[in-house]
Amino acid sequence: MIGQLTAPPPLPAGGLRVVALGGLGEIGRNMAVLEFDGRLLVIDCGVLFPEAEQPGVDLILPDFSVVEDRLDDVEAVVLTHGHEDHIGAVPYLLRLRADIPLVGSRFTLALVAAKLREHRIVPELVEVAAGGTHRAGPFDLEFVCVNHSIPDALAVAVHTPAGTLVHTGDFKMDQLPLDGKLTDLGAFARLGAAGIDLLLADSTNAEVPGFVTSERSIGPVLDSVFAGAEQRLIVSSFASHVHRIQQVLDQAAKHGRRVALVGRSMVRNMGVAQELGLLHVPPGLLVPLDEATAMPPEQVVLVSTGSQGEPLSALGRMAAGTHAHVTITPGDTVVLASSLVPGNETAVYRVINGLARLGATVVHKETARVHVSGHAPAGELRLLLQVARPRHLLPVHGEWRHLRAHAAVAAEAGLAPEQVLLAEDGVVVDLVDGVASVVGAVPIGNVYVDGLNVGDVGEESLQARRILGDEGFVALTVVVEPATGTVVAPVHLSSRGFSDDPEAFAPALALVEEALRTTLEQGPVDSHRLAQVVRRTVGKWVSDTYRRRPMIIPTVLEV
Amino acid sequence: MIGQLTAPPPLPAGGLRVVALGGLGEIGRNMAVLEFDGRLLVIDCGVLFPEAEQPGVDLILPDFSVVEDRLDDVEAVVLTHGHEDHIGAVPYLLRLRADIPLVGSRFTLALVAAKLREHRIVPELVEVAAGGTHRAGPFDLEFVCVNHSIPDALAVAVHTPAGTLVHTGDFKMDQLPLDGKLTDLGAFARLGAAGIDLLLADSTNAEVPGFVTSERSIGPVLDSVFAGAEQRLIVSSFASHVHRIQQVLDQAAKHGRRVALVGRSMVRNMGVAQELGLLHVPPGLLVPLDEATAMPPEQVVLVSTGSQGEPLSALGRMAAGTHAHVTITPGDTVVLASSLVPGNETAVYRVINGLARLGATVVHKETARVHVSGHAPAGELRLLLQVARPRHLLPVHGEWRHLRAHAAVAAEAGLAPEQVLLAEDGVVVDLVDGVASVVGAVPIGNVYVDGLNVGDVGEESLQARRILGDEGFVALTVVVEPATGTVVAPVHLSSRGFSDDPEAFAPALALVEEALRTTLEQGPVDSHRLAQVVRRTVGKWVSDTYRRRPMIIPTVLEV
Structure with a gap:
């Protein structure tokens, strides 16, 4: 039983060990440490955002104890994609050893490099692409295209003499993605045919039945919102959701509106995405904010941060009537084209109510289909298992309710109970002679970042x-x-x-x-x-x- | 514009004044004060639950300033139904003057009387029923049956020489309610034909399109959950939701399980409901908790409080593994047959995750249809307006997003903009010569209850x-x-x-x-x-x- 696990025994020779430091029993601070023959490979290194029970805390890091005495054994950090819960803790790990190679796709590395610049760290970057491979010590890495709510996301197969582990990263199976980059089921099938000993797969939407609606379906909804908007339009979304923003730009072009990007991370990320050819901006479409605010409101779209209700974000200030440059007036239309991350409900509804009070029409995911999730629901998880036929499944990236639901999906897909490993942060799984099992657990603490300090607040x-x-x-x-x-x-x-x-x-x-x-x-x-x-x-x-x-x-x- | 309103002028002779002290711009502390000819009538007197920005506060009361210098002018408090956000502040109002008559249905009065006993207040109760009337000073009251998530809910029509005001209370239009008590559209039509000058109507679900699903639809869902449960069943719901509990009891009887009620308010309210003939309990079905815990788990259903994730509730303790008598074991099934009140998401998911971690299968409204709302969605609000044809609508019981959505529904139903009064707490509406309009606002503060004291925390x-x-x-x-x-x-x-x-x-x-x-x-x-x-x-x-x-x-x- 979870919670009664003891310290793991030494890893048998020829075995592969997996310690999930974060992301199991919680959504956030995803980080897994693989060990083979004394060498370590890290997959993802993200942050967790604090809850009300952690007042005043800025960020929660994975507990690096397992690796901090063995930093020289770390061959690389593989980053599956550029979301904060996968890359946010990289600066704190690199404070301990700055030259750990970071392996990831071009966009992922661009985002992490921008973050590291703020921490004055110059990283060693290893760019890889879907279909490509990379060798890190005893770990033979192979990268697989997956579709998610950020471009350039990858799954990774780790081949070792102990067997093959596959980590999906965050994924879904949108069949009509904007960039045409489908989750590569052929690759999963091929890996499966060769033998996947342990599959770590995204559990976020395991409670949700069926299949995702395509990102592309949001276009027509935006079209009708744009058609009905008589004054200023403001669209808020995650600053990394390039395809969502692309669709807003496309509609703006269609409806003869100019676009101003509002919010530091929005401006920065879209600049990176445009530079890398991931965001296509018609010439002349983008205008600076001061120019946009001087234009007739019916000719403008503001694309803004603040979709999670952050009070100091651009949209948060607009809703409170305290934004320096943008004043909401009756007749404005605001679209929250975004998810509602659990825990943020009160903040998001406060922003919606503030905007409604000022007279804006607010369109959000509960009133129109302006958002689709980035994570595979149960139908797609089942499909993945049917295609990849792993010998063992370790559900990751989920709270307990998601992990259990993922296990239920696996049972439906024909996996026997002993093939599904339910684990939470710190649980140690060893793959020895083709059999993966829970062998113990290491203690995991919450490492809090508060202001400039790490770990002094406990x-x-x-x-x-x-x-x-x-x-x-x-x-x-x-x-x-x-x-x-x-x-x-x-x-x-x-x-x-x-x-x-x-x-x-x-x-x-x-x-x-x-x-x-x-x-x-x-x-x-x-x-x-x-x-x-x-x-x-x-x-x-x-x-x-x-x-x-x-x-x-x-x-x-x-x- | 809201926020720039000044103090209202004196009420013209022959006019009817309405001051909504709470519930406009927020869900909670519903209270409206009507004035005619120097006399006051209060409709509802509820509490608001604090948010994270009000740490340590137990309850938020309506600001009684408007009435506290004029307590002798208050003819009565009309209570539309027995939910906390409608009756919770009654003890605090009665601390100021204990003999204000409380007017309400039998179940509503039973709940408020139980509450007042804890405050050692003996109230003056005036029992009324749907179809009945009561005269309170210059206010001629007429009560109309409405269907809601608690039995015995009423709308009230207030006839005065200035005109007729109708307050829906909380309502929906379930066409197949368990107790057969439909929202009385005939009465609304009759009142409308005679002329409703001002309608105050529930806005909670104005953003939701369509019509409610019947409470009765939950029965078959519970049936299949009961059929599939191999061990102990625990069902959690609001302690006032008599019809939901009734359906659990019916399924327990059908599946040969005994029922134990867990949690103080559950035991108390179901006792009251049974006494008043609102809850029908087959003989021998109910057993005390200690008896239930000694029985084979497959023969038991626990009906528990804690559906909103309250950490100290029965279910909260079970999820944390700290309940004195009930230990969750793998194979148990827990059903949260309840809404998820905004602001409680984190707490509720913590309970669900705690239960899932301990091995329980958790069924909740996002995984099965075990809950329907108690409030009329847009389709029903539109229908009410078509039937009642009020001269003016004041949307109540809602955050700004709900009030705006209700106004949009009214526009669809053919009301002109000047017929819809959008207002927030404190706004004063006068009905003079058949025309209702906003004439000003009174300042409204938050009155906090913390421990034994009221108002010292500011x-x-x-x-x-x-x-x-x-x-x-x-x-x-x-x-x-x-x-x-x-x-x-x-x-x-x-x-x-x-x-x-x-x-x-x-x-x-x-x-x-x-x-x-x-x-x-x-x-x-x-x-x-x-x-x-x-x-x-x-x-x-x-x-x-x-x-x-x-x-x-x-x-x-x-x-």
């Missing part, structure tokens, strides 16, 4: 933040003269986040002074004991009076 | 909580002797929630002491100035060093 700080954030604190300072054992100044009380009433603790102060007097009358006591008296007196009083539990911080100063 | 405390919760704090205490102007003890530093590293601020301490020394060397300074020096020194250092902004709390004590 569970202790988060626990304090949760209490402070829910209840506030009251700090009481007592100044004593150790020689005489007397309190030499009035007890000082300071409170934040507890009440707007400045007198909220006034009655407690008298109780504290009384308790201190009583205690000191009984003879000499040390500071620690006095602090305890203060804490207990205030704690009981506040609980009785308010039924609340603020953090209580007693300080006894000796002068 | 924006100042919440702002502090948000900073403390995200960044923690650092408190520095300096003890000075005012006579000599010298610092008489080492600066004391205390920090929580900033870093797990106890030495995180060590370098700053030396800087502070240095800054204090420099300041004091320049001559005598007061405590306020010293505190400023401390704050600035630490603030700059922490920003430069960590790129974070903890709360900085300098204290200068004089001894």
Whole structure:
């Protein structure tokens, strides 16, 4: 059973080990470490975005413990595609060793290189393409075209003497992708025929029945929105979703509107995509934002970041009425051509409501088909298993509900229970003599990035933040003269986040002074004991009076 | 424009005024105040549940300012149905004046009475029924049967010499309700023929096209889940959704399983429903929980609270493996036969993932049709408008996106723009000479309940909580002797929630002491100035060093 696993035994000679450091039991910080003959290969290195229980945290990294003492053993990091949950933690890994080769497609490498520039890291890049191969130490890599919500995504087959592992990366099977690059089922079939010992496959949409709707189906929907828009159009999407943006540009051209890109990552990524020939921009279509805002609104489309409700994004500011250059006016049309990432619902609806309040018509995925997912639903997962016929499946990239659903799909596709390995972060899978099995687990922690620092904020700080954030604190300072054992100044009380009433603790102060007097009358006591008296007196009083539990911080100063 | 409204003028003689205190621009704390001839009528008095931006808050109440100086003018509170967002704030209103008559259906009054008992308030109850009437001062009330996700829901028509206002309450038009109580379209048609001057109608599902699926359609889905369940079944739903629970009981009886109710509100409400003849329980079907846990799992259904992911609810504890009596084992089936209230997504998915991790098969509304909404979608709203033909519509019970969508539905149904009043909390609508229009707005605040207190936590405390919760704090205490102007003890530093590293601020301490020394060397300074020096020194250092902004709390004590 998960949770009762012990440390794994040494890897048998000739065996292949897989440790999934992230992405199993969660959506995010995808990272798998493969080991063969003492050498390591990393597949993906992404970040996880914090939830409400991790207040103030900027990012969560995979726990690098497994590799940080063995950095010289790492042959390469393979990046399947350029999404943050697959490349976001690369700068933090490369802080530990900057010259680990990064292997990926051209667009993926362009995005990771831009990110690394911000961290002042010059990486060693190894560009590969679908159908290509690369050797990294004992790992023979073969890359397979997959279709996803970002161009240039790859699956990777890792051939070792222990057997062949295939990692799908994130994928779906859009049969009419904008760039014509289909998920290469022929390659999966060929790999399957030769023998896939262990398949790691994307579980995100395993709960969703059927097959994806084509990205191309969004074009006609946008067409009708554009046709009906009488004033300014604003379309928001992920800044890496090149094909979605392409369709917006196509509709703008068709409907005689110019386009301004809004938001730093949108401008940067679309620049990269255009340079690499992935985004096709008709001459003269793009205009700078200041030019666009000066044009008649019915001639303009703004393509903006902020589709996840980020309050400081371009769209977030427009919805709040605080954008420096763009003011929403009644009659504007805003399209959120994007997913709604779980956890972001409240923020996204706040933006939609803000825009609606200002008079905009807001079109989003719940009111029109302006988004399709980038992940294979159950029908496609089943199809992949039928084509690839792996000896073992390790569902990855999913919360527990997705991993279980993926296992159910595998059962339908004819895999026996022992062929499906259900695992969460840290679980160690060994492939030995053609049999893959769970052999143990390594402890996995949450590594938090907060501001400039990595790892100094841990569970202790988060626990304090949760209490402070829910209840506030009251700090009481007592100044004593150790020689005489007397309190030499009035007890000082300071409170934040507890009440707007400045007198909220006034009655407690008298109780504290009384308790201190009583205690000191009984003879000499040390500071620690006095602090305890203060804490207990205030704690009981506040609980009785308010039924609340603020953090209580007693300080006894000796002068 | 909303947001630029000024205080309303005096209500003209013979006019009817409506002030919506809550529920417009938000889902929750529904409350409308009607005024005619100096007398007031309240319709609903509910609570709003806090969002992440209101940390630590238990409930948000409507702002009673408009009525609290005029409590003796209040003729009655009409309660349309028994959901928390319609009755939850009644105890707080009755704390101000306990003998305001509460007018509602039998089940609604039973639920509100149970709630008031906990607050030790004995209310004055006026039971009414669909088709019945009641006179409250100048307000002639007429009650209309509506169908919703709780039994015994009513719409209310308020006849006054100024005209007729109709409030739908929450409703939908299920054509096959379990109890046969249809939304009374005939009554709406009759009222419409006589003339509805102002219709207040539920906007919750105005973005959703079409018509509701019948509650009855859930039965066959439950049937197949029950048929496929090999071990224990646990079904979670709202504790007030009598018809949903009825269907679970029916399936349990059919499949030869006994039922135990789990969770305080589930036990209480189903007891009330059974007593009033709203829930039909076959003899011997219900067993106590301890009996159920001792029975073979395939003979049991647990009906539990916790469908919204509440961590301390019965289901929340089962998912976390901390329930005192129920342990989830592989093969158990859990059904979340409930909506997913916006804002609860993360909590609900955490529960689903926890259950999945423990080996349960989890069925929820995204994987099977085990839930239908209680609110009329666009097709039904359009139908209501066609039947009732109101002179004016005030969309209520919705966020801005819902209110705008409702206005769009009204336009489709032939209402002219001036017939549709878009308003948010506090907006004042007067009906004078048959014309309803927005005449101004009253300021509306958020009244927070936290522990035992109402209103002492305000924006100042919440702002502090948000900073403390995200960044923690650092408190520095300096003890000075005012006579000599010298610092008489080492600066004391205390920090929580900033870093797990106890030495995180060590370098700053030396800087502070240095800054204090420099300041004091320049001559005598007061405590306020010293505190400023401390704050600035630490603030700059922490920003430069960590790129974070903890709360900085300098204290200068004089001894």
